[in-house]
Amino acid sequence: MTDEKQTTYRIGPIRPPSEANSLLLQITEGCTWNRCKFCELYKHEGFKAFPVESIKRDIDVMAEYAEIASEYQREDGSWNKKAALEKLNHMTREEQNCYYLVYRWLAHGGENVFLQDGNSLAVKTERVLEILQYLRERLPSIKRVTTYGRAETLSKISADQYKELKAAGLDRIHSGFESGSDRVLELINKGVTSEQEITAGKHIREAGVELSVYFMPGIGGKTLSGENALETARVVSEINPDFVRIRTAVIKEGTGLWQDYLNGSYQLCSDNDKLTEIKLLIENTKNCTGLLASDHIINLLQEIQGSFDTDRQKMLSIIDEYFSMPEFRQKIFQLARRSGMVTRPSDLELLPTERLEKLARLAGSISEEAVWDRKINDMMFGYI
Numbered sequence: 001m002t003d004e005k006q007t008t009y010r011i012g013p014i015r016p017p018s019e020a021n022s023l024l025l026q027i028t029e030g031c032t033w034n035r036c037k038f039c040e041l042y043k044h045e046g047f048k049a050f051p052v053e054s055i056k057r058d059i060d061v062m063a064e065y066a067e068i069a070s071e072y073q074r075e076d077g078s079w080n081k082k083a084a085l086e087k088l089n090h091m092t093r094e095e096q097n098c099y100y101l102v103y104r105w106l107a108h109g110g111e112n113v114f115l116q117d118g119n120s121l122a123v124k125t126e127r128v129l130e131i132l133q134y135l136r137e138r139l140p141s142i143k144r145v146t147t148y149g150r151a152e153t154l155s156k157i158s159a160d161q162y163k164e165l166k167a168a169g170l171d172r173i174h175s176g177f178e179s180g181s182d183r184v185l186e187l188i189n190k191g192v193t194s195e196q197e198i199t200a201g202k203h204i205r206e207a208g209v210e211l212s213v214y215f216m217p218g219i220g221g222k223t224l225s226g227e228n229a230l231e232t233a234r235v236v237s238e239i240n241p242d243f244v245r246i247r248t249a250v251i252k253e254g255t256g257l258w259q260d261y262l263n264g265s266y267q268l269c270s271d272n273d274k275l276t277e278i279k280l281l282i283e284n285t286k287n288c289t290g291l292l293a294s295d296h297i298i299n300l301l302q303e304i305q306g307s308f309d310t311d312r313q314k315m316l317s318i319i320d321e322y323f324s325m326p327e328f329r330q331k332i333f334q335l336a337r338r339s340g341m342v343t344r345p346s347d348l349e350l351l352p353t354e355r356l357e358k359l360a361r362l363a364g365s366i367s368e369e370a371v372w373d374r375k376i377n378d379m380m381f382g383y384i
Helices: 052-070 081-090 093-107 125-138 159-168 182-187 194-206 225-239 256-262 271-284 312-323 327-338 345-350 353-364 369-379
Strands: 023-026 112-116 144-148 172-178 210-215 243-246 291-293
Touching: 023 052, 023 093, 052 081, 052 093, 052 125, 081 093, 112 125, 125 144, 125 159, 159 194, 172 194, 182 225, 194 210, 194 225, 210 225, 225 271, 271 312, 271 327, 312 327, 327 345, 327 353, 327 369
Parallel strands: 023 112, 112 144, 144 172, 172 210, 210 243, 243 291
Antiparallel strands: none
């Protein structure tokens, strides 16, 4: 590339864990709402939609880096990684980031692209259609394109518009519903209603676009814990999304919910409360063939995943097995899990005796329930 050419492209701050190997194309910045009481990600920036021509230039840079990197793929499909990455030696730090992401994307198949940021479909459908068409023309290896969307925004897009987006190459939409309870949605200032969630979901599903919604066990606090799960099960049953992804609530310092907690109007849920919510969701979701996915480290039992239709009992048995453990053993597991030491309860058997004893001493030193719940919540700050 010459100095006259654009040699970098924008990269936004977030993407779902399921898009870890996707190429990231930023078409908007920030969030149109930006007032949820549990989120602080975009608090210091306003929403911005980038011009289509600017986005096309970013795609051009990606395509050029893809052409350069592709020279180092061998005939058998393997990569000469050392030679491919030697290109980094002659680049600025920003160029290095951009080139490496494209190389890594190609090395993982070069198939998936995620459109950033938090509410990319807030722009006119015509703009997204133009971007999708250009993206697939310049990077023909793409097989799946996904994006985030707020349910309130998604509810305003018609099924016919989604069909146009599907035809142009938009395959999946991720949406943070968080809850299906109107009282919880109001509590967290989500700026959406359960009816809007259902409208959005039905339009998306009618168009044949995959829908991945997110549920936050514990986000309603102890007062609305059961309702959070049951009303979410109602919404999921109405929509039949392709995925329901579990994102255990963590109330972080600096957020509105943290202030509610400090002033006593909000009571933290325990890990067991949140697990009970997941159980209620599984038990009460009907007529859903989608998958429950527990694809984030903040979830206590990450192995709880499967089809609502065929794996319900298997998922419930995992929860029941945990609750059959002595309460003190559950607390030791919570500490070990939140410290990153284990994945499942049986992993405790693999820990050295001295480490288990240290965890037991800490668990035994905290007897007050509210203090324990605060301890576990605070241990998860680093994961979000």
